[in-house]
Amino acid sequence: MDKKPFPRRTGARPATGRGPARSRPTQDSRTPPPARDHRPRGPALPPLAAGTLGEALLVASDGLAAVLKGYALNDGLLGLWQAYPDLLPATRGAVQDLLYGTLRDCGRGSFILAKLLSKPLEEPRIEALLLLALYRLETRPDTAHTVVDQAVEAAARLAEGRLKALVNGVLRNALRQWAALLAAADADPAAHWRHAAWWIKAVQRQHPEHWQALLAANNTHPPMSLRVNPRRSSADAYRAELTEAAITFTELAPLALQLDTPRPVSSLPGFAEGRVSVQDWGAQQAAALLDLAAGQRVLDACAAPGGKTAHLLESADIALLALDVEDKRSQRVRDNLARLGLSAEVRTADCRHLDEWWNGQPFERILADVPCSASGVARRHPDIKWLRREEDIAGFATVQAEILEALWQVLAPGGKMLYLTCSVFEEENGRQVARFAARHKDCRRARLPDGTFERHWLPTAQHDGFYFALLEKSA
CATH class of the missing domain: 3.40.50.150 (Vaccinia Virus protein VP39)
Incomplete structure (x- = not known):
């Protein structure tokens, strides 16, 4: 996609972080260290079954922990795919969905988790696992008991298994208090709007007529727009290719199309041959x-x-x-x-x-x-x-x-x-x-x-x- 913040390691979260911003527009090329085998020492636990929610939660906790430490998500994903090269395509998709969804809900999950803990966690991957599980509980309440069971299975393979009982207790406590927790989150501006408090205030001040719509838009999935390359195709020819492939779209301009449903670029007709690019309509x-x-x-x-x-x-x-x-x-x-x-x-x-x-x-x-x-x-x-x-x-x-x-x-x-x-x-x-x-x-x-x-x-x-x-x- 186009374009780019310059990813950088901040070492802090927006609500509490302090320290100077970088003055040079350079990209931090460091990636988090490859994931290791996090199963407890002693009697080895069997790996989580391929394709299960537990496996997706375990892998995603590695990526989210990297972000909690200050790494950009793109760097975290690169580290994940290098560390887990044998993931099934469906599992990779589930990991990405968990990571993007949990981070879009920034502020909400951490608010709820704070209500459930007596003190902050010192294990980043356990914190990450709980945030991922809480996101899944809110977005897929029909699978609540599966989420808890699978998160506990993942926890058994983290922190030498020491915090398995804590993860089980926190999530089951969350289920018991779920309605009250959601009500409290809705009443808190940062948790409700899923942005840091300073960000909300800045948008309210600078965009008083549109601040609510702006914040709400940031919490949605982005559109997928295409730009036809007129040097290798034509608007009519490429629209016909999409129609033949049963890919539905809306025309934004003669050479600009928005797909009704985002899809991998590998499935776009003519992408590898340069007939089309993915580029936001604004860009x-x-x-x-x-x-x-x-x-x-x-x-x-x-x-x-x-x-x-x-x-x-x-x-x-x-x-x-x-x-x-x-x-x-x-x-x-x-x-x-x-x-x-x-x-x-x-x-x-x-x-x-x-x-x-x-x-x-x-x-x-x-x-x-x-x-x-x-x-x-x-x-x-x-x-x-x-x-x-x-x-x-x-x-x-x-x-x-x-x-x-x-x-x-x-x-x-x-x-x-x-x-x-x-x-x-x-x-x-x-x-x-x-x-x-x-x-x-x-x-x-x-x-x-x-x-x-x-x-x-x-x-x-x-x-x-x-x-x-x-x-x-x-x-």
């Missing part, structure tokens, strides 16, 4: 707003994973330079372009350090898709709600300002730069742009096609949350 706005024309020299300054890079190349015959800060992220851009049959210069560099990459030739168009809080795509990256801290917003704003200052130097007179975030917070959006424009007398805020000077799309059932502003440099 697809960037190419049109940048006002491209054939022959222009274009910079995509924070390009990975390459969805918008590819869309720019599909939209016009341009000379494009794509930058990103890590080799492995730059390689993702190259891989995406290769699949789609597109060509660009891709380099690894921090766009703020001009001496690392700029040859002195100015660009007529720049896409500044800057690192941000990713608060507009939290439903795709639900660990953000757990890991993000209030003080991180100022850290991201600092990086964004540094990027704008650097990129303005390489924009040609008369050129245009599209500033873009996937954030809902004004400090990263309108305030950032207003401050930049005030500092630069040669900066004019250009009108977008709808006549406005900025576009702030909040997450809905059709698209994620994005902010766009087009800046033009005086000739």
Whole structure:
């Protein structure tokens, strides 16, 4: 999917975490250590049966424990699949469902668990197991007794089996108090809205007319939208392919389609052959707003994973330079372009350090898709709600300002730069742009096609949350 918070290890949860946000937009490439065999020492317990809920809970507890320790979910999943290579496809799906669902419910499960414990747990995987089980109890109450039994079986293989009785007692106590626990959670803002208290307050303050819908949208499953590659197919031809494959969809634009039901990319006709890409409808706005024309020299300054890079190349015959800060992220851009049959210069560099990459030739168009809080795509990256801290917003704003200052130097007179975030917070959006424009007398805020000077799309059932502003440099 497109696009990316910069995953990083915070070492703290949003409600209580303290410490400086990173000032560099780098991705933490560390992954949690591979899972080990957590069965108790002494007489070996048999492994949990393949394909059971207990196995899914045990594996998912490994991934969730990594997030509790401050690792991004993507890193946690990578570690899981490496540690458990023989999982059945159905089990992998169940693990992902448990992880994403539990993290989307961030705040609710931890609130309920705190009500059931006399003191905080010191074993991250036991805490993770309980959070996963509580999520499953709320979303699948018809399987309550199976959930408890299977969670207890998983607990027997964790922490040397010492906390099996605790897991059993907590979950059975939860069942006895379930109605009261849910009522208490509904009465608590963080548990009800499934966001940290600071996040709720910021959204209420900055989006007073839409805050409830915005928070509710972050707790839903994201839509799956496609972008047809006109260099390898046509809108009519690809719609026919979907229809033949019995995949139902809604047309958003001639080359943009939203699937009625998300599905693996491997099942999409023509995906491997580059006829189509998965890209949120909001992210697809960037190419049109940048006002491209054939022959222009274009910079995509924070390009990975390459969805918008590819869309720019599909939209016009341009000379494009794509930058990103890590080799492995730059390689993702190259891989995406290769699949789609597109060509660009891709380099690894921090766009703020001009001496690392700029040859002195100015660009007529720049896409500044800057690192941000990713608060507009939290439903795709639900660990953000757990890991993000209030003080991180100022850290991201600092990086964004540094990027704008650097990129303005390489924009040609008369050129245009599209500033873009996937954030809902004004400090990263309108305030950032207003401050930049005030500092630069040669900066004019250009009108977008709808006549406005900025576009702030909040997450809905059709698209994620994005902010766009087009800046033009005086000739």
